[in-house]
Amino acid sequence: MAKTRWLDEREAHLWRTWLRLNQELLGILEDQINREGGLSGADYAVLVPLSAAPDGMLRARELGREILWDRSRLSHQLGRMEKRGLVVREECVEDARGAMVRMTDAGRAAIKRAAPGHVAATRRHFFDHLSDKEVDQLTAVLDRILANLGS
Amino acid sequence: MAKTRWLDEREAHLWRTWLRLNQELLGILEDQINREGGLSGADYAVLVPLSAAPDGMLRARELGREILWDRSRLSHQLGRMEKRGLVVREECVEDARGAMVRMTDAGRAAIKRAAPGHVAATRRHFFDHLSDKEVDQLTAVLDRILANLGS
C-alpha cells in the first residue's frame, strides 16, 4: 500500500468544478423538463430511447441497457409511468420471460412537448459556451476516460 | 418561438458521453467509498467540508452552501449520520436559530479510512487518463460553462 498521492491544487480545482458543474447542470435541465413537459428526468430518460425505436417499442432489457439502469429501477419506473399512461407493457413474443415496453400516444406527446425546450436549454447552458474545436477536444478526452472505466 | 435547432451528430455524441461518463464514474466512486469506509456518498460529501474546518465543526448553513444541498436534505442526512455517531449537532452561540455540526472521532476515522482509496480511484479512473495540458484545457472549459450557468 503506497503512500497516498493527494490531488494537487489544479487537480482539486478541476475535480470540484467537474462535480459541481455536473450537479448544477443536471439540476437545471431536470427542472426544465419538469416544467415544460410535466415529466421527471427519469420519465424523459425512458422516453428518449423509446421515441427513437421502431413503433416506439423496445424490449425492457434493451431499454435498461441503453440508459444503464438495473432491472428493478426500470421496473418500478415503468410501473409508475404505466399508471400515468405514458407507456404500456406487452408480452414479448420471442421470449416468454421478456416484456415489451411501448410508448403511448400520450407518452409521445409529452416528450414532443418537452424536447425542444430541453435541447434549447442544453445549448444555452452547455454548447453555446464551446467552440467547435473545444467540442472535439472535449469529446476526445471524455471518450478516452469513458473507454478506460472498466479497468 | 424559433424552430428548434437539434443537436448534430458530434454534439449528440458528446452529450451522451458526458451523461454516461458522469453516471458511471460517480457510480464507481460511490461504490468505492461505500466499500472502504462503510460510508455512503452522501456521508462522504458531508464529512469532507467538516474535516477541512477548524475543530471539524461548521454551521449547518455553511455546510449546506458548500455542497449545494438544501436545508431539508441536509437536516435529514445529519439526523441519520447523528444516529450512526458520525456527527453531533450543537447549539449555535451567535445565532440561536442556527445549528453547529461537529464531526465525531468516529466520523473522522471513517473519512480517514475512505479518503485514500477514494483519491486513488479518482486518479485511476480520471486523472491518469489526462495529460497536464488537458487538465488545464478541461478546467478552462468547464469553469467557463459553470460561470455561465446562472444566465
Added chain:
DNA sequence: CACGAATGGGTGTCATGTCAACAAAAAATC
C-alpha cells in the same frame, strides 16, 4: 431429454431526496 445454471422481470423493504408546511429567531421597516 433432464437438470442445474443463467437470464429477464417483478416485488417488498428500506435508505435517500424533494416538497410543502411549520416554528423560532433575527433583520428590516415603519
Added chain:
DNA sequence: GATTTTTTGTTGACATGACACCCATTCGTG
C-alpha cells in the same frame, strides 16, 4: 419599539433509488 419579512432549521408525507429475494423461462451441458 412594534410589526412585518427573511433566514434557519426541522418535520411529515410522498417520490424515487438500491438491494435482496422470488418466480418463470431459457440455455448449456451431460
